[in-house]
Amino acid sequence: MTNRIQQLLGVDIPIVQAPMGFVARAQLASAVSNAGAMGIIETSSGRLDEVRLEITKMADLTDKPFGVNVAQMFVRNPDIVEFVADQGVRFVTTSAGNPEQYTTALHEAGITVFHVVGNLRGAIKAAAAGVDGLIVEGVEGGGFKGVTNASTMVLLPLIASKLDLPLIAAGGISDAPTLAAAFVLGAEGGQMGTAMLASVESPVHQNWKDAVLAASETETLLVRRGPAPAMRVLRTAASTAMSELESPEDATEALKRLHELYFGGDMEASLANTGQVAGRIDAIRPVADILREAWDGCRAALDAAAARLG
Numbered sequence: 567m568t569n570r571i572q573q574l575l576g577v578d579i580p581i582v583q584a585p586m587g588f589v590a591r592a593q594l595a596s597a598v599s600n601a602g603a604m605g606i607i608e609t610s611s612g613r614l615d616e617v618r619l620e621i622t623k624m625a626d627l628t629d630k631p632f633g634v635n636v637a638q639m640f641v642r643n644p645d646i647v648e649f650v651a652d653q654g655v656r657f658v659t660t661s662a663g664n665p666e667q668y669t670t671a672l673h674e675a676g677i678t679v680f681h682v683v684g685n686l687r688g689a690i691k692a693a694a695a696g697v698d699g700l701i702v703e704g705v706e707g708g709g710f711k712g713v714t715n716a717s718t719m720v721l722l723p724l725i726a727s728k729l730d731l732p733l734i735a736a737g738g739i740s741d742a743p744t745l746a747a748a749f750v751l752g753a754e755g756g757q758m759g760t761a762m763l764a765s766v767e768s769p770v771h772q773n774w775k776d777a778v779l780a781a782s783e784t785e786t787l788l789v790r791r792g793p794a795p796a797m798r799v800l801r802t803a804a805s806t807a808m809s810e811l812e813s814p815e816d817a818t819e820a821l822k823r824l825h826e827l828y829f830g831g832d833m834e835a836s837l838a839n840t841g842q843v844a845g846r847i848d849a850i851r852p853v854a855d856i857l858r859e860a861w862d863g864c865r866a867a868l869d870a871a872a873a874r875l876g
């Protein structure tokens with residue numbers, strides 16, 4: 567038996583590796599797809615030439631399905647639909663923009679479309695735009711967030727009670743108990759960001775992975791960037807200063823030095839997008855182990871929960 571996420575995405579394991587700017591590239595995405603889940607290539611880096619190269623690399627690294635995230639705020643090139651269709655991509659998630667912008671064109675190209683939403687209004691708008699499903703993202707997750715957004719625990723059952731679309735839960739999903747919880751709340755799959763960032767195949771510097779291991783659940787914060795979406799990042803001296811100064815310019819300036827942190831390992835050079843779930847990650851493991859244990863352990867977690875009902 568398979569559920570709607572497994573059927574629509576063509577995967578054994580209904581888990582999506584999160585799109586992460588500069589991080590979600592062929593090395594990580596191919597390992598996820600080869601493990602039977604859905605690897606995703608990012609576009610939020612805005613570097614479409616590099617992204618094109620990463621997508622062509624996928625053809626050599628896996629024969630399993632993979633997808634692309636169109637981060638609309640960062641991809642201004644309207645040819646993006648043709649671009650992904652030409653690469654033979656069959657699954658796209660759109661985020662940080664209007665779901666009406668690309669959904670019809672992607673469908674005409676035979677591509678399955680899920681939109682990322684952080685609140686009920688966005689979910690209803692995406693459903694009206696005709697998407698095939700939703701990535702429901704709680705504010706505890708890493709990366710770009712609306713400062714007033716709700717947590718996965720609140721948002722997921724709210725959206726599940728209003729819409730009959732297949733839902734993928736994002737924000738705090740890292741293992742079998744959290745994936746099982748998402749199923750109880752109405753999802754049919756999960757998206758993992760921080761857990762994939764802190765994996766063996768993740769291309770980021772070891773210092774960042776070690777910082778995730780060392781972080782407690784209270785060691786992330788939201789850095790506001792004025793009108794631009796806030797970012798949930800690791801608490802460092804630099805990010806604490808930026809969040810206290812509330813100076814969007816500084817935060818945006820810091821993004822220019824992203825590579826020094828992501829790949830150079832200087833944790834004070836920029837902002838390390840990371841979710842609160844960092845507090846539950848206690849080892850850097852191969853993605854295949856993380857994904858297989860989360861899915862194989864999901865049913866057991868639900869049974870254990872049922873047994874706790876007494």
Ligand SMILES: Cc1cc2nc3c(=O)[nH]c(=O)nc-3n(C[C@H](O)[C@H](O)[C@H](O)COP(=O)(O)O)c2cc1C
Binds near residue numbers: 739757759760841
């Ligand atoms: C390093 C990093 C970069 C991210 N970049 C993006 C992005 O480019 N586009 C996007 O839709 N979400 C982005 N996100 C959010 C993830 O897609 C995902 O929803 C979130 O990580 C889920 O929460 P978790 O970190 O608790 O797993 C990013 C997250 C992280 C940790």
